[in-house]
Amino acid sequence: MRTVLDLLRLLADRADGAAPAEELARVAAELSGSAPEAGALALRVRAAMDAGRRRESELAALVAIARDLASESDTGSVLDTIVRRARALLGTDIAYLTLYDSERGDTYMRVTSGSVSHRFQTLRLPLGAGLGGLVAASRTPHWTGRYAGDDRYRHTEEIDTAVREEGIVAICGTPLLVDDEFVGVLFAANRSARPFSADDAALLGSLAALAAVSLVQARRLTDTATALDALRGAHAAIAEASDAHDRFAGVVLEGGDVDDLAEALGRLLGCWVTVLDPDGVPAARHGPVPAGLDAAAALRRAGAASGHPVPVPCAGGAWVTPVIAGGQRLGTLLLGGLAEPGRAPGLTPGQVRIVERAAMVTALVLLLTQRADETDRSDRADGMAELLAAGEPRPATLTRLAALGVSVRRPHVLLVCRTHPARRRALAREAATLGGRSGLVGEQDGAVVVLLPGEDPAAAGARLARRASEQDPDAAVTVGAAGPFRPADGAGPVLAEARRSMEALLALDRAGESAAAAELGFAGLLLGERPDVAGYVTGILGPVAEHDERRGSELLRTLEAYYAAGASPTRAAGALHVHVNTVAQRLDRIGSLLGDGWQDPERSLELQLALRLHRLGRS
16 A cells, blocks of 8 residues: 555655656555545646646757857848747647738738648738737737637638648747837647647747847847948948049149049049030030930939939930039039949949049039139230220230230231120120130120231121021120221220121111121221221222223223113213113123122112212222
């Protein structure tokens, strides 16, 4: 007969792991008749001891899992390890994990272990639907021994079909929380009606907590690696941009201009580069620019940019960035042709910084050039003002003009130009390119006045009017020309003549044309400071007078008689005492020498005035 002492001895052996549980249960049953309370207590002690052993085993397993998770740095590997260990620790047929999709507002299957159904492995669970949906919505664990018939859960056809296909009967799920943020659900499931307990849910919850900690650690490691990569990339980009900046600075220190900077940038990035002025006109270029490039669209994109390169539509890709200094937009930097085989189109961070540095240095060069040009224009305008204001230039004025590059003792011409006020500055810039360092440009009484080296005022005026028309066909530029003269002798009389010629063109409805006094016919005789009567007569009657001198004919006398007779050939024939046919033949010859339209009213007036002057010259 077993005694209580035997039972205590077996309990002690059980605590050491020497006595099997079955023998302890048999002794407790034998004592149930003689000492029922001792037997029951022994069974309770055994259950507590077994539970402790199980918890100890589970804790050891959790420690081992934590050790494994600590060596994982990838989020996917962490999740795979959690699911695989959950299945092994709980001894279930299946374990799986779903993650929350914030964009769609549901959870999706991320990792499975022991699953055989593709439908189940690609399942999505709306919040509140199924056991997993309820865990996700409530953020509390749930379990069931028979999911199919459990009315606590909202069943859907999609979820139930996947569960049946997988053969799942019992399910336990617990929420996965990272920093109090719901990220998913960890499940354990069986293909038989095995009930889950609160201890199972707690164990699964412990695994979920480990997973959360590991996920946080993995995320931090990933973020750290990403930040380090970004830092390395930024450092490389800064170093690359710094080297480029040094190169651009070297170009400037060696006296380079915008063209040299465009070439340096193009060679550095292996692309075409063009620099546009504020009006969109190319100011510098390196490499061929694509024919289909829309410069107007590029300027609009540059206007919307904030100092960084932005893409513009163009074959092969193009980028544009404004060139700004002191809040003033001085131009636009446009580049492209960077696309390489196997590389996505776009600028790398290093290239972005290089383009920004190039735009910055270009802005500096343009600003310095602009200031120098403004100073030079101001000096030259002041020199022009002194020349025009003085009757006979003072020695100091001549010295200043010589310092500006004007050869004061060589022949020059003077042009007075009238145009729309909004076009005056552009006209002055255009005129400055004609004379270079030897010319001057200024403004006086609403007109642009231009001093150019040369001896042909008519040709100079025509050249400036043509250039201005090419730049802006809609802007009429009227040019009065005079000269030649020497600046050392003063410009007053020549200025007056050029201005009168310009005003005569406007009065004769010839706006947009250019002329010197000699080209204005009899009006030029009235306007010219030094009227050339002989030149005027020769210009009008020269072919006829030359014919008379060479052939001994009387064409000039016939022309005088014709006009004196009121343009009547018959009365002219009577005055000349010749046959009317002779007059008709002479008039035909005059017409062939003077050209078509010689009998038009304006031309006839010029001919009659020239005949009178010719007669006066012979007397």
